[in-house]
Amino acid sequence: MSTLLKIQFTLPESETAECQVYLSGRVAHGWEEKPLEDDTIFYTIHLEDHPLGSEIVAEIQKRWPEAGCISEEIEAENWGLAWKEYFEPIVCGDMFEILPPWLMDTKTEGLRHIVIEPKMAFGTGGHxxxxxxxxxxxxxxxxxxxxxxxxxxxxxxxxxxxxxxxxxxxxxxxxxxxxxxxxxxxxxxxxxxxxxxxxxxxxxxxxxxxxxxxxxxxxxxxxxxxxxxxxxxxxxxxxxxxxxxxxxxxxxxxxxxxxxxxxxxxxxxxxxxxxxxxxxxxxxxxxxxx
CATH class of the missing domain: 3.40.50.150 (Vaccinia Virus protein VP39)
Structure with missing residues (x-):
């Protein structure tokens, strides 16, 4: 089974804008951000491209040495299951809703629905x-x-x-x-x-x-x-x-x-x-x- 590289690190909220700009240029498909109680943001990235992942880990460790950036290999199947655990429909304005196929039964009536199957090659519209x-x-x-x-x-x-x-x-x-x-x-x-x-x-x-x-x-x-x-x-x-x-x-x-x-x-x-x-x-x- 193929493996993915899972990268995780934590930064203060004050670093959010700079980090998002950096990640937007390096991780085109998107990443997960989880706010923590101590006013920090916990970041998770999944990459199929292991050499690129190693470069990103080194760059983050150099740029934000306090971030505690770590990486590990995981099975691709587990990554897909993780998406299903935390992915929620995203309503944009009063006209569109972005959601994965498995949540179509919960779609909001009256909106135009954009169906996205989360994968490594692209983002899911949450930015x-x-x-x-x-x-x-x-x-x-x-x-x-x-x-x-x-x-x-x-x-x-x-x-x-x-x-x-x-x-x-x-x-x-x-x-x-x-x-x-x-x-x-x-x-x-x-x-x-x-x-x-x-x-x-x-x-x-x-x-x-x-x-x-x-x-x-x-x-x-x-x-x-x-x-x-x-x-x-x-x-x-x-x-x-x-x-x-x-x-x-x-x-x-x-x-x-x-x-x-x-x-x-x-x-x-x-x-x-x-x-x-x-x-x-x-x-x-x-x-x-x-």
């Missing part, structure tokens, strides 16, 4: 930046700014949660990710949600598909560094009167990300906050901006 994006998508839909005639581009699609949400609102589009394993699992998620015919997937970044393709809505829930670096490529994907949602951004990074896009012709965005994290929203971007 605040995912919730922020889903809330903004819900807001746009309620305001009549999304309709089936539109198309979307999901940069860094990961588990395809955002792509699935948009497809369930009737909007078709494309999702890309630099991690080939994420694309494999994203396709499975699309199939499990019955929207595989509405979303095209590709391995790569913002420039990995036909350069002439432009979109009514572009959403990118990655990190501030890549968002700044890819600003020109992201803007190049925007149609006239389009919408842009960016997240994966710490509050203190929001102005810097916004500036990168403003200097390339976009107006100032609206900034939305959830705890330590921010999302940027542009609406009605004109052709001269893009």
């Amino acid at each position: 605040p930046t995912t919730a922020l994006c889903l809330e903004l998508i819900s807001k746009l839909y309620r305001e009549g700014k999304l309709d089936p005639k539109m198309n979307f581009f999901d940069l860094g699609t990961g588990s395809a949660i955002l792509a699935i949400a948009l497809a369930k609102l009737g909007v078709k589009g494309t999702g890309v990710d630099i991690d080939p394993q994420s694309i494999v699992c994203a396709l499975e998620n699309l199939q499990n949600n019955g929207v595989e015919s509405d979303v095209t997937l590709a391995v790569g970044s913002a420039d990995c598909i036909d350069q002439n393709l432009k979109y009514d809505l572009v959403v990118a829930n990655i990190l501030s560094g890549p968002l700044i670096e890819l600003s020109s490529a992201v803007i190049a994907r925007l149609k006239e009167n389009s919408i842009l949602i960016l997240s994966g951004i710490l509050n203190e990074q929001a102005e810097g990300v916004a500036k990168a896009y403003i200097t390339k012709g976009l107006p100032a965005p609206e900034i939305f906050i959830d705890g330590e994290w921010a999302a940027l929203l542009w609406e009605n971007i004109s052709a001269t901006d893009s």
